Amino acid sequence: MSNAVSFLREISLWSVVLRLIMALFFGGLIGMERGSRHKAAGFRTYMLVCLGATITMLLGQYQSEMLNMCWAKYANVTGMRTDVTRFSAQVINGIGFLGAGTIIVTGHQAVKGLTTAAALWASACMGLVIGAGYYECVFLGFVLIFFCVRILNPIGTHLIEKSRYMNLYIEFESMDDVRAVATRLREYGIHIYDIDLDHGKQEEFRYPNAVFTMRLNGKQSHAEIIAGLFKLEHIKLIEEV
Structure with a gap:
């Protein structure tokens, strides 16, 4: 059991698949409970935010591993000691202001645009992964984000109607x-x-x-x-x- 857990903690294709699906599942469970209570942030919003956070964490681990292995000899030759995770951190902070611009409170006192903001933030996380060349995470991340935005919309509407x-x-x-x-x-x-x-x-x-x-x-x-x-x-x- 401990060997299996240790294997899944490593950066591998199966580890990436498991983590992203877990983010989709557990984020969706929390969002389902919130959506059933007719809260502004519901099913898909929680999924997208949890998914984006997982992608960002995977990116950080991927960058750390690459710096210590594949890129190590170049870093030693050039004397590079730059923390590459700082760049992604600035993107994550900056996209928050852009996402906030999509959230509005209507004249009927309803909050709109939360899912759009979450999708925008998750897309920014995916862009960081693309830029780092972490291709295994890119394709699965895109499929799951698209699944949340497009396929799950009728399910979220159904949950609200039955709430x-x-x-x-x-x-x-x-x-x-x-x-x-x-x-x-x-x-x-x-x-x-x-x-x-x-x-x-x-x-x-x-x-x-x-x-x-x-x-x-x-x-x-x-x-x-x-x-x-x-x-x-x-x-x-x-x-x-």
């Missing part, structure tokens, strides 16, 4: 209508955790609105709840956020 946690953005004609919505939700057996109210602004033609954070009893689907609320009078807009 027992729900956030609804609702616009009314007046703030007096909030009580009618809350009463209807309680009739469905829904537990309301929080109501974030906004009185709106007449000069900006904004209706009064509220974001309801709640937990479903498991009997109704999200679509049925939204359809039931639309039957109330004075409701202008309902969106799940």
